[in-house]
Amino acid sequence: MRKRYSLPLISLHWLTVILIITAYVLATMLEDMTLSPQKLKLYAWHKWVGISVLFLLPLRLLLRFVDRFDHRYELSPFEIKASASVHGMLYLLLIAVPLLGWLHSSAAGFSVVWFGLVSLPDLVGKDKALAEIFKELHAGSVNLLLALVVLHAAAALYHHYFQRDGVLVRMIPWLRKKS
Ligand code: HEM
Numbered sequence: 001m002r003k004r005y006s007l008p009l010i011s012l013h014w015l016t017v018i019l020i021i022t023a024y025v026l027a028t029m030l031e032d033m034t035l036s037p038q039k040l041k042l043y044a045w046h047k048w049v050g051i052s053v054l055f056l057l058p059l060r061l062l063l064r065f066v067d068r069f070d071h072r073y074e075l076s077p078f079e080i081k082a083s084a085s086v087h088g089m090l091y092l093l094l095i096a097v098p099l100l101g102w103l104h105s106s107a108a109g110f111s112v113v114w115f116g117l118v119s120l121p122d123l124v125g126k127d128k129a130l131a132e133i134f135k136e137l138h139a140g141s142v143n144l145l146l147a148l149v150v151l152h153a154a155a156a157l158y159h160h161y162f163q164r165d166g167v168l169v170r171m172i173p174w175l176r177k178k179s
């Protein structure tokens with residue numbers, strides 16, 4: 001059995017990371033802006049990038065399901081359980097964060113046209129009170145995602161620099177295992 005992720009899975013992992021950072025940076029830029037055509041453009045970009053995370057996920061999960069890779073290789077029983085829980089929660093948040101953003105947008109009365117090309121259905125009707133709830137839930141889920149990502153990245157770096165095993169190399173194949 002293979003001892004690292006397949007190249008398509010590695011590519012999707014890092015593409016998702018780039019998309020999340022982009023969505024986050026766009027959202028923070030939006031916060032300080034007054035309403036203008038420029039701001040509306042950034043809103044649209046934020047939504048398109050965020051929706052891309054959601055749309056890439058089924059492909060990633062499908063590839064993960066058929067991937068012939070020993071996910072327990074080099075890990076202790078505790079690490080197997082801990083990483084499976086964190087990865088499971090990360091996958092759930094990769095669905096919840098964009099979905100709550102989409103729900104917020106629909107409830108606020110703004111339809112999403114993905115990259116100006118694909119018109120997405122409104123998930124709920126226009127409802128100001130509901131929009132506020134989804135806005136809070138979207139922001140809360142982003143914070144939870146960030147906290148888990150910090151934990152996840154710290155664990156990956158700990159494996160590489162302190163345990164000196166091949167866990168980080170699984171996701172960065174050109175990296176060398178520390179001797
Ligand atoms: C990975 C995906 C995403 C990330 C990381 C993300 C992140 C964020 C962040 C950090 C904020 C600022 C929250 C705050 O008020 O403190 C925000 C706001 C917002 N997001 Fe997202 N988002 C994502 C996906 C989406 C999607 C898919 C949509 C809609 C289709 C969306 C719609 C919005 C809207 C409309 C706001 C502004 C809320 C307001 O202040 O009125 N987001 N997002």
Ligand code: HEM
Nearest residue numbers: 016017020064083087090091149153156157167168170171
């Ligand atoms: C937005 C940020 C990130 C998200 C959402 C994310 C998500 C994930 C998920 C869901 C997996 C599990 C893959 C699977 O087995 O199905 C994974 C694996 C992995 N990620 Fe990330 N990741 C992020 C950032 C990072 C960063 C910054 C690093 C490195 C510092 C990293 C290193 C790794 C490694 C080494 C694995 C393989 C772990 C193992 O096989 O046990 N990730 N990531």
